[in-house]
Amino acid sequence: xxxxxxxxxxxxxxxxxxxxxxxxxxxxxxxxxxxxxxxxxxxxxxxxxxxxxxxxxxxxxxxxxxxxxxxxxxxxxxxxxxxxxxxxxxxxxxxxxxxxxxxxxxxxxxxxxxxxxxxxxxxxxxxxxxxxxxxxxxxxxxxxxxxxxxxxxxxxxxxxxxxxxxxxxxxxxxxxxxxxxxxxxxxxxxxxxxxxxxxxxxxxxxxxxxxxxxxxxxxxxxxxxxxxxxxxxxxxxxxxxxxxxxxxxxxxxxxxxxxxxxxxxxxxxxxxxxxxxxxxxxxxxxxxxxxxxxxxxxxxxxxxxxxxxxxxxxxxxxxxxxxxxxxxxxxxxxxxxxxxxxxxxxxxxxxxxxxxxxxxxxxxxxxxxxxxxxxxxxxxxx
Amino acid sequence: xxxxxxxxxxxxxxxxxxxxxxxxxxxxxxxxxxxxxxxxxxxxxxxxxxxxxxxxxxxxxxxxxxxxxxxxxxxxxxxxxxxxxxxxxxxxxxxxxxxxxxxxxxxxxxxxxxxxxxxxxxxxxxxxxxxxxxxxxxxxxxxxxxxxxxxxxxxxxxxxxxxxxxxxxxxxxxxxxxxxxxxxxxxxxxxxxxxxxxxxxxxxxxxxxxxxxxxxxxxxxxxxxxxxxxxxxxxxxxxxxxxxxxxxxxxxxxxxxxxxxxxxxxxxxxxxxxxxxxxxxxxxxxxxxxxxxxxxxxxxxxxxxxxxxxxxxxxxxxxxxxxxxxxxxxxxxxxxxxxxxxxxxxxxxxxxxxxxxxxxxxxxxxxxxxxxxxxxxxxxxxxxxxxxxxxxxxxxxxxx
Numbered sequence: 073x074x075x076x077x078x079x080x081x082x083x084x085x086x087x088x089x090x091x092x093x094x095x096x097x098x099x100x101x102x103x104x105x106x107x108x109x110x111x112x113x114x115x116x117x118x119x120x121x122x123x124x125x126x127x128x129x130x131x132x133x134x135x136x137x138x139x140x141x142x143x144x145x146x147x148x149x150x151x152x153x154x155x156x157x158x159x160x161x162x163x164x165x166x167x168x169x170x171x172x173x174x175x176x177x178x179x180x181x182x183x184x185x186x187x188x189x190x191x192x193x194x195x196x197x198x199x200x201x202x203x204x205x206x207x208x209x210x211x212x213x214x215x216x217x218x219x220x221x222x223x224x225x226x227x228x229x230x231x232x233x234x235x236x237x238x239x240x241x242x243x244x245x246x247x248x249x250x251x252x253x254x255x256x257x258x259x260x261x262x263x264x265x266x267x268x269x270x271x272x273x274x275x276x277x278x279x280x281x282x283x284x285x286x287x288x289x290x291x292x293x294x295x296x297x298x299x300x301x302x303x304x305x306x307x308x309x310x311x312x313x314x315x316x317x318x319x320x321x322x323x324x325x326x327x328x329x330x331x332x333x334x335x336x337x338x339x340x341x342x343x344x345x346x347x348x349x350x351x352x353x354x355x356x357x358x359x360x361x362x363x364x365x366x367x368x369x370x371x372x373x374x375x376x377x378x379x380x381x382x383x384x385x386x387x388x389x390x391x392x393x394x395x396x397x398x399x400x401x402x403x404x405x406x407x408x409x410x411x412x413x414x415x416x417x418x419x420x421x422x423x424x425x426x427x428x429x430x431x432x433x434x435x436x437x438x439x440x441x442x443x444x445x446x447x448x449x450x451x452x453x454x
Numbered sequence: 455x456x457x458x459x460x461x462x463x464x465x466x467x468x469x470x471x472x473x474x475x476x477x478x479x480x481x482x483x484x485x486x487x488x489x490x491x492x493x494x495x496x497x498x499x500x501x502x503x504x505x506x507x508x509x510x511x512x513x514x515x516x517x518x519x520x521x522x523x524x525x526x527x528x529x530x531x532x533x534x535x536x537x538x539x540x541x542x543x544x545x546x547x548x549x550x551x552x553x554x555x556x557x558x559x560x561x562x563x564x565x566x567x568x569x570x571x572x573x574x575x576x577x578x579x580x581x582x583x584x585x586x587x588x589x590x591x592x593x594x595x596x597x598x599x600x601x602x603x604x605x606x607x608x609x610x611x612x613x614x615x616x617x618x619x620x621x622x623x624x625x626x627x628x629x630x631x632x633x634x635x636x637x638x639x640x641x642x643x644x645x646x647x648x649x650x651x652x653x654x655x656x657x658x659x660x661x662x663x664x665x666x667x668x669x670x671x672x673x674x675x676x677x678x679x680x681x682x683x684x685x686x687x688x689x690x691x692x693x694x695x696x697x698x699x700x701x702x703x704x705x706x707x708x709x710x711x712x713x714x715x716x717x718x719x720x721x722x723x724x725x726x727x728x729x730x731x732x733x734x735x736x737x738x739x740x741x742x743x744x745x746x747x748x749x750x751x752x753x754x755x756x757x758x759x760x761x762x763x764x765x766x767x768x769x770x771x772x773x774x775x776x777x778x779x780x781x782x783x784x785x786x787x788x789x790x791x792x793x794x795x796x797x798x799x800x801x802x803x804x805x806x807x808x809x810x811x812x813x814x815x816x817x818x819x820x821x822x823x824x825x826x827x828x829x830x831x832x833x834x835x836x837x838x839x840x841x842x843x844x845x846x847x848x849x850x851x852x853x854x
Contacts, residue, residue, distance in 0.1 A: 426693050430502055431498070435684075441690070450747065452741070452743065452744040454740065
């Protein structure tokens, strides 16, 4: 069965990244722009555009309201479903934190899944300076995305902007979008192009299964004689993988090497050796090479490293939970008095409420003490 | 001489119950005394506040003693908690005289081998339940004696829990006065109380939706084939409601019991219920649809988790008699409909069978565990040696 991929750019950032990725992809792979904002869609140079939630937003953005984003996606699932009908992998690219993408990403992934496709999410997280509200909105969405995606690649924005040398706002964002765009296209190419050592989505998924659900991505290019060195340096010294620290910590790695017809076996060996020097001994490495005739004298290396799930559970006291989950160890109970006669009032979003002081119920990596409706991001009129 | 009374004690997350009962030869339970109080210091079936919990236990046992007019010396204890796990362990022995057929000694030996599962030192075996025999790798045989073959293997479902958690519960009982005779997993007790022999034979699943835990038991071909405990229960539903509407736990609990349902009906689109002012909180109203959505999502998730666990053991093709739901949350409106939707199997609410006595209330799903526990105690005392009655269980008394 051939691999039919679709790339969906969701929301403002998602569309920009997807349009950059389109430049590195063959025409047979559809790239689809999805947004609530008609103006932004109009400016986007992706051919296939789907406006969602027109009835709800009047063609404007979501104004940072992720609930509106979710409802928008749920309103207009039919055109999405049509797009996904014959696809077996759907990659959703989105910048989390705002309205449209944050709310709609899990919903769109679910539509893709229901259409029978394997789903992958490629998301960025907001800068710390964007404020706590956007961060928590993004983290909340990330949990939803993680449920609906078979594979999840997370790029925190601050990692991205360390990479980019430009400091002026315009070019810096442009460069960041290009980098992400080429990472996406690099990934798609590895998964779809013919190669001698083939990687497919199953490899990616089994890699993700070994992790706690998220991956970091490194992308490097090189040309000329020292192309191997250049590509490796930009991966291992760049901030996308935290100067290689992600590679060192990863439980498993997926390495895709894309080169022109002049790609030499020795070069592949050299790349793998450079990585082997850095990664853990017990790290599970999966590699693949693909030949892309348009890449003359060039080399593109994409590395996906599994990463620990470090998004806090809805409450901040999450740290000991990691250990708990693995070893089933019981957390030390604090000197908290258990008194049923006082009203235990737990306000606000996200409390584990009365389960604060007991061992969390963790199933498949999710803390099920957190209310189901919060984890699923379901909203209702109270 | 009348049969000596059996006392079952359940230290649950929402309530502590002690039943004093006489069990007739045919398994009929006559309750002669009951003690009950809302639980405190228990979460998800585990003790988190020993002093509060043991106070509850003391008062419950005292009430039960008074009502039944017996002095309680020994109790049976139901245990639960997500630390309880099950695993199938198999043993294999060569048949001593292949020509002469399989002997009782061969059977004893293979059972012994199958029962000896290596467990980490912090774990304790609660029950070992015989599954079936295989001769030379095939045939599923229930009684292999006399059959011919060279190799006899046997599978055993080993149910074990964390020693310290179990002792936490045992330590709630004042040792100077009362001994713990035996412990049994709550879910197994519930199954024992609510299932008919026919249901066991044709295969059934019992889901005990308790306050702190959800226990499930699957019977296949008359034998307990899987037992599990999830650290999720009615408390989670209440907690979700409390958080969703920013109301205190007590109000959330009332709301759940009065107006809650496991399914959302469209006819409730605009209905609202009012919450009385309480403890300084002003009165307000809550949309019924929202309330039921919160409950529906949680209960559905719990059920789906149970289904997934049972799926892993590939048990569903053995289930001919559907699902019996019991425990406190079985009182939730629409629960059977939701279970039928999730599992695609018929579902009924199970109440303890064969029970009479003072408390007609005891024939409600929330007393399934305590009644089953008494029945368990009766059967295990009757069949110390032969283990046929309860589908061939072997049990291990908790050493202290």
